[in-house]
Amino acid sequence: MEETLKIIVLVKHVPDAQFDRHLSGEGHTTDRDESILSELDEYPLEAALQLIEARGGSKAGNKVIALSMGPAGAVNAIKKSLQIGATEGVHLTDDALAGSDAAATSLALAAAIRHLGADGPVDLVLTGMASTDGETSLVPAQLAERLGLPQVTFASSLDVDGGRITARRDADTHSETVEASLPAVVSVTDQINEPRYPNFKGIIAAKRKSITTLSLADIGIDPSQVGHAGSWTTVTSAEERPPRTAGTIITDEGDAGIKLVDFLAAQKLL
Amino acid sequence: MPNVLVFIDTPGQVLKKTSLELLTTARSLGEPAVAFNGELHDDVAVTMGAYGAAAVYRPSTQDLDDYLVAAKAAFVAAAVDKSGATSVLLENSPEGKEIAARLGIRLSAGVITDVVAVDADGTAHKSVLAGSYATAAKVNTPVSVFTVKANSVTPEPALAPSSPEIVTVDVPADAAATAARITAREQKVASGRPDLTDARIVVAGGRGLDGDFTPVEELADALGAAVGASRAATDAGWISHDAQVGQTGKVVSPQLYISAGISGAIQQKAGMQTAKVIVAVNKDAESPVFEIADFGIVGDLFKVLPQATEEIKKRKG
Numbered sequence: 359m360e361e362t363l364k365i366i367v368l369v370k371h372v373p374d375a376q377f378d379r380h381l382s383g384e385g386h387t388t389d390r391d392e393s394i395l396s397e398l399d400e401y402p403l404e405a406a407l408q409l410i411e412a413r414g415g416s417k418a419g420n421k422v423i424a425l426s427m428g429p430a431g432a433v434n435a436i437k438k439s440l441q442i443g444a445t446e447g448v449h450l451t452d453d454a455l456a457g458s459d460a461a462a463t464s465l466a467l468a469a470a471i472r473h474l475g476a477d478g479p480v481d482l483v484l485t486g487m488a489s490t491d492g493e494t495s496l497v498p499a500q501l502a503e504r505l506g507l508p509q510v511t512f513a514s515s516l517d518v519d520g521g522r523i524t525a526r527r528d529a530d531t532h533s534e535t536v537e538a539s540l541p542a543v544v545s546v547t548d549q550i551n552e553p554r555y556p557n558f559k560g561i562i563a564a565k566r567k568s569i570t571t572l573s574l575a576d577i578g579i580d581p582s583q584v585g586h587a588g589s590w591t592t593v594t595s596a597e598e599r600p601p602r603t604a605g606t607i608i609t610d611e612g613d614a615g616i617k618l619v620d621f622l623a624a625q626k627l628l
Numbered sequence: 629m630p631n632v633l634v635f636i637d638t639p640g641q642v643l644k645k646t647s648l649e650l651l652t653t654a655r656s657l658g659e660p661a662v663a664f665n666g667e668l669h670d671d672v673a674v675t676m677g678a679y680g681a682a683a684v685y686r687p688s689t690q691d692l693d694d695y696l697v698a699a700k701a702a703f704v705a706a707a708v709d710k711s712g713a714t715s716v717l718l719e720n721s722p723e724g725k726e727i728a729a730r731l732g733i734r735l736s737a738g739v740i741t742d743v744v745a746v747d748a749d750g751t752a753h754k755s756v757l758a759g760s761y762a763t764a765a766k767v768n769t770p771v772s773v774f775t776v777k778a779n780s781v782t783p784e785p786a787l788a789p790s791s792p793e794i795v796t797v798d799v800p801a802d803a804a805a806t807a808a809r810i811t812a813r814e815q816k817v818a819s820g821r822p823d824l825t826d827a828r829i830v831v832a833g834g835r836g837l838d839g840d841f842t843p844v845e846e847l848a849d850a851l852g853a854a855v856g857a858s859r860a861a862t863d864a865g866w867i868s869h870d871a872q873v874g875q876t877g878k879v880v881s882p883q884l885y886i887s888a889g890i891s892g893a894i895q896q897k898a899g900m901q902t903a904k905v906i907v908a909v910n911k912d913a914e915s916p917v918f919e920i921a922d923f924g925i926v927g928d929l930f931k932v933l934p935q936a937t938e939e940i941k942k943r944k945g
Binding site for chain 2: 380386388397398459460461464494495496497498499500502503504506507508509510511512524525528529530531532533534535536537538542548549589590591592593594595596597598599601602603604605606607608609610613614615616617618619621622623625627628
């Protein structure tokens, strides 16, 4: 009998990158009106589902908890995760969290993960390689440091066996094999799998799955430790760049390659 | 007393350009020192002195490379404590950002990534939301950690070289205890082309290449450029995933970006629209890439690119 797994997948609702995205307000924070589940979070969710399916799924006692921190709208990222197959959802939400930087976010998420471990240890915390809005990639490493857990980041393959994980990481100049013991914080790339889409059965099943709401008080964090007040960095100004405008467009009449080189020479780029 | 610490990891025989850039930025903020991992060659020590490093801090253990990130972060944190530095500069690579991330928690220090400039007062400048906003940010803690993008400054040696003092720093014993271990490492075959993220010129190809990257590679080599690709091209397996430029790949801001056979959908645009000059070649006049191109050619890339390659070779003699 394989071990059962309790996996937390961090999911984030982010502005849809198909549309123009904006910063606003005193803290220059991201507008989240047209938000969706971050595309890069579908990969850790898929990885988690594959791991538990190989162990008999939720019937055998395996869990995939979709955890999201954010305002009311973040619940949509959790609902989507439940439709795709997560077994339960947890929404960490509190007005005081608004404007949290990576350090404050990792503080709150670490406390939430500890809280979720109270009724049985968490084996894996899975995340995407970055959020598609902030794109700093800081949170997984900061979570690992705060939780005192091994960090296995940018995994392009992942095996879990007998309380140990083995992952492959691909960098530009080399590939690595990495090993760590569970529990661990693992971030995965978009090369690790092909995420599934929610099907009709999943959408119906999601309606019966529970979403737990946690406040800062529930996880023992003081409001002064998070949000703008608790962040270690402050965005002091944000200026929208003028959009690029089209330059000269020509149609090839047999000499466009030469004209291209003329253009590069005129720009002193040769 | 040095007050700006630059982390330099295993440079080998010669310091990388990005390290020289970090040292140059460090001098604009104060007196630089280096937290150095790996074998220290004489030439490298001399170069660090030429760039004004007052001290070089080296770890007491030689096995930091065997662990993923955590052990290096513990070393840099110990070097900050020992030197009394108030700013730390690292490369903006994935690993650089992760070391910065953990360093931030260890030192209770704010971290700003993707920095393109740091003012003398510590204000850091960066682009966010795929280059659509330019923001300024400040760290509110006693120590600041910045990861600085390549090509943000021109490397310049110090007016007067220094001879850096070599100091050994004890790496805390807990550094490796909970770290993931790297059990195997495979070098990839080097292409001989510049690194995509740092390259001055990038030539990128997409769906329009229909499996054959030769015209893109030949133009890149004539220009001394790196080769990039759209997600469609890497997903199709025509070229390695490392070459992907875009929201889920690399974000590049070269002097010149030549886009060939790429429609320029938002996912690709997010990776290249901060390039200084954009040239696009596409047979479809309606491609969105033409909305942001400084020079666009509606035409067959299999004719235009080889003609340009020949012309460049001719002019360069």
